[in-house]
Amino acid sequence: RKEVEQDPGPFNVPEGATVAFNCTYSNSASQSFFWYRQDCRKEPKLLMSVYSSGNEDGRFTAQLNRASQYISLLIRDSKLSDSATYLCSMDTGRRALTFGSGTRLQVQP
Amino acid sequence: SAVISQKPSRDICQRGTSLTIQCQVDSQVTMMFWYRQQPGQSLTLIATANQGSEATYESGFVIDKFPISRPNLTFSTLTVSNMSPEDSSIYLCSALAGAGPSTDTQYFGPGTRLTVL
Numbered sequence: 001r002k003e004v005e006q007d008p009g010p011f012n013v014p015e016g017a018t019v020a021f022n023c024t025y026s027n028s029a030s031q032s033f034f035w036y037r038q039d040c041r042k043e044p045k046l047l048m049s050v051y052s053s054g055n056e057d058g059r060f061t062a063q064l065n066r067a068s069q070y071i072s073l074l075i076r077d078s079k080l081s082d083s084a085t086y087l088c089s090m091d092t093g094r095r096a097l098t099f100g101s102g103t104r105l106q107v108q109p
Numbered sequence: 110s111a112v113i114s115q116k117p118s119r120d121i122c123q124r125g126t127s128l129t130i131q132c133q134v135d136s137q138v139t140m141m142f143w144y145r146q147q148p149g150q151s152l153t154l155i156a157t158a159n160q161g162s163e164a165t166y167e168s169g170f171v172i173d174k175f176p177i178s179r180p181n182l183t184f185s186t187l188t189v190s191n192m193s194p195e196d197s198s199i200y201l202c203s204a205l206a207g208a209g210p211s212t213d214t215q216y217f218g219p220g221t222r223l224t225v226l
Contacts (some may be wrong), residue, residue: 034215043201043217044152087151094165095205096142097215099151 003027006088006100014108017078021103023088024070032091035062035073037084038102044087048073078107111136111206113218121224122192129188130221132202137182140205143175146220147198155200158185192225199223 006023013019025033036044048055050071054063061074075082088100112135122128132141141158156164156177164177179185189196199220207213 043219045217046214049214092154094157095140095213096154096157097152097203098154101151 002100003098004088004090004100006103008101008103010104010106012106012108013078015078015080017107018074018076019078019105020072020074021086021088021105022070022072023100024068025088025090026069027090027093028066028069029093030090031093033062033064033071034089034097035060035071036087036089036099038087039084044099047086075105078105080107080109083107110214111138111204111216113202113204113216115200115202115218115221117221118219119222119224121226124193124225126192127188127190128192128223129186130200130202132185132187132218134183134204134206136206138204138206139182141179141185142203142205142215143177143185143187144201144203144217145198146201152201155187158187189223192223194225197223197225 004025033050035047037047038044048062050062050064059076063072083106085102085104087102089097114133116131143155144152146152154167155170156166158164158177158179160179176188199222201220202218203215205213
């Protein structure tokens with residue numbers, strides 16, 4: 001079983017839609033969780049950190065469910081510029097990160 | 110935050126040769142890492158670059174194939190040795206910056222796109 005699993009998508013949604021991605025993890029000892037955004041041919045950039053029960057930043061909400069070992073990312077009022085690959089990641093315990101395979105989002109006009 | 114640059118940004122190499130990738134961070138950072146991202150795949154950690162000592166490699170990666178240097182707190186190199194087409198990938202340097210474990214953020218360089226013929 002992979003350490004981190006994500007639905008690869010693609011998720012095709014219209015502008016203004018709400019979309020949610022889930023990510024499950026197998027290492028129950030993981031303490032720190034992150035969502036990164038990666039545009040085509042670019043490096044990953046941190047979107048949100050998820051440290052405890054979750055957090056919100058504008059249109060983006062991240063949730064952590066330790067009992068079920070998953071994290072989620074909710075994007076409200078999708079914009080065309082939200083089109084990207086969203087990578088779920090977590091600390092390995094050695095300060096490095098392990099990543100999911102990414103979920104591709106395409107927001108349609 | 111940390112701004113990371115990598116050189117070269119891309120290269121096309123012949124099999125059997127070696128390429129050294131440089132990573133420069135604009136500030137002193139405690140930890141630096143090297144990842145690989147193969148086409149259509151996610152990132153895989155190659156190793157942690159330790160300042161002043163040997164790198165710590167992940168399972169499946171060895172020092173003879175991917176020697177790493179980190180002479181100071183802002184610079185690291187990764188060499189891809191005796192290359193084969195299977196080494197074609199994007200190689201990304203990253204650095205951990207922040208005030209501590211609860212606030213550290215991992216920043217990534219722009220990557221080096223390597224094609225081996």
